[in-house]
Each structure stands twice: as structure tokens, then as C-alpha cells.
Amino acid sequence: MLELIRxxxxxxxxxxxxxxxFVAVLLERSWNLRQQRVLPNGLTDVIWKKWHQGxxxxxxxxxxxxQSPLGAVLAAVIRHADAPGERRSLIEETGRxxxxxxxxxxxxxxxxxxxxPLLGLLGTVIGMIKVFLVITEAGAGDAALLAxxxxxxxxxTASGLLxxxxxxxxxxxxxxxxxxxxxxxxxxxxxLLDAIDAAQSATATKNTPS
Numbered sequence: 001m002l003e004l005i006r007x008x009x010x011x012x013x014x015x016x017x018x019x020x021x022f023v024a025v026l027l028e029r030s031w032n033l034r035q036q037r038v039l040p041n042g043l044t045d046v047i048w049k050k051w052h053q054g055x056x057x058x059x060x061x062x063x064x065x066x067q068s069p070l071g072a073v074l075a076a077v078i079r080h081a082d083a084p085g086e087r088r089s090l091i092e093e094t095g096r097x098x099x100x101x102x103x104x105x106x107x108x109x110x111x112x113x114x115x116x117p118l119l120g121l122l123g124t125v126i127g128m129i130k131v132f133l134v135i136t137e138a139g140a141g142d143a144a145l146l147a148x149x150x151x152x153x154x155x156x157t158a159s160g161l162l163x164x165x166x167x168x169x170x171x172x173x174x175x176x177x178x179x180x181x182x183x184x185x186x187x188x189x190x191x192l193l194d195a196i197d198a199a200q201s202a203t204a205t206k207n208t209p210s
Contacts, residue, residue: 009152011123012159018112018119019163025105026170033102033174038181039070044188047074048195051081069098073185077192081200091189098185102178109174113167120160127153 031037047064050056056078064071076094080087131150 009123009126009156011119011126011156015116015119015123015156015159015163018116018167022109022112022163022167022170025108029105029109029174033177033181038068038102039184039188040068043068043070044074044192047071047078048192051078051196052199069102069181070185070188072098073189074192077189077196081196087193091193095182095185095189099178099182102181106171106174106178109167109171113164113171116164116167117160120157120164123156123160124153127151127156 043064047056050060061075061078065075073091073095076091077087080090127150130152
């Protein structure tokens with residue numbers, strides 16, 4: 001492996017750096033975008049029961065928001081439960097902030113997927129320039145000198161593609177995963193809102209003089 005890196009020339013250094021950053025981001029996002037980390041099972045029902053029982057304090061909401069993105073959205077629903085005229089927009093704003101946090105470092109993966117093949121192409125151009133310089137200075141008879149430039153060109157191209165292809169696939173996969181989480185969070189927030197509306201309507205009907 002070390003010999004391949006050396007044979008690929010100095011352009012292998014930025015390609016190698018891209019691969020290290022990509023692996024680090026992929027591990028971090030894979031850990032923080034787990035299903036149970038983003039959408040804890042049964043959280044909506046737990047928050048609904050606490051609110052319905054009048055036992056949902058601000059400290060509880062802050063803890064829910066800290067523990068998971070879904071908790072942050074549902075906490076916003078509870079905080080604005082008594083403001084029906086503006087709560088939809090306020091909850092949507094919270095949802096946008098949560099979605100932005102979920103997309104953390106996603107653009108980095110996309111940039112790596114785009115620039116890695118370009119770095120490989122640049123290495124190819126540099127390698128071919130060396131080949132032509134050798135031909136100009138020593139002629140085409142020295143196969144060993146020519147092979148050095150050609151191998152540098154091919155190795156850098158292959159390395160750039162080996163980094164770019166997994167990064168492209170990971171970017172698409174993470175994007176789809178995040179989109180699915182956002183849709184699920186919207187559904188859970190709507191479910192909690194509907195339950196709160198039904199409870200408030202029932203209370204208002206009960207308190208209305210006959």
C-alpha cells in the first residue's frame with residue numbers, strides 16, 4: 001500500500017486526506033443517525049401521557065430535546081400547545097433546525113465525492129506531463145522512465161475513483177435516511193398535535209354550559 005501511495009506521486013496526499021475525512025464523517029454520521037438515536041420508540045406516547053396528566057415540566061421537555069431530534073420536535077409541540085394560531089409555523093421552524101443538525105457534515109461527503117476524481121485527474125495530467133518530458137529529454141526508448149510517469153497517472157486516477165465512488169453512494173444513502181427521518185418526525189408531530197387538539201376540544205365541550 002505504501003509503495004502504491006509513493007508511486008502515485010504527491011497528488012496521493014490530498015486524495016488520502018479526503019479518504020480519511022470521509023471515513024471519519026461516515027463513522028460519526030452512522031453513529032448519530034441510528035434509528036433509536038433519532039426516533040426513540042414510544043417517545044410520542046410517553047410525552048402525550050405526561051402532558052395529558054399535567055406532569056410535563058419544562059425540565060422534562062429540555063431533557064427530551066437534548067436526547068433526540070424527535071424529542072426536540074415533540075417538545076416544541078408541547079411548548080406551543082396553547083397557541084393554535086401560530087404553533088404550526090413555530091413547530092416547522094424547530095423542524096428545520098433539527099433537519100439542519102441531522103444534515104451535519106453531509107455537504108462534506110458530497111464535496112469529497114466531487115473533488116476526489118478531479119484530484120485523480122489532476123494526478124493523471126501531472127503523470128502524463130512527466131511522460132512527455134521524459135520522451136523529450138531521453139526519447140521513447142527508456143521504458144523504466146516512461147513507466148514511472150504512466151503508473152503515477154493511473155494510480156492517482158484509480159485512487160480518486162476509489163474514494164469518490166463510496167463517498168457518492170454514502171452521500172445518497174445518508175440523504176435518503178435523513179429524509180426518511182424528517183418525514184417520520186413530521187408524522188409523529190402531527191399525531192401528537194391531533195391528540196392535543198382532540199383533548200382540548202373535549203375539555204372545551206365539557207366546560208361549555210348546556
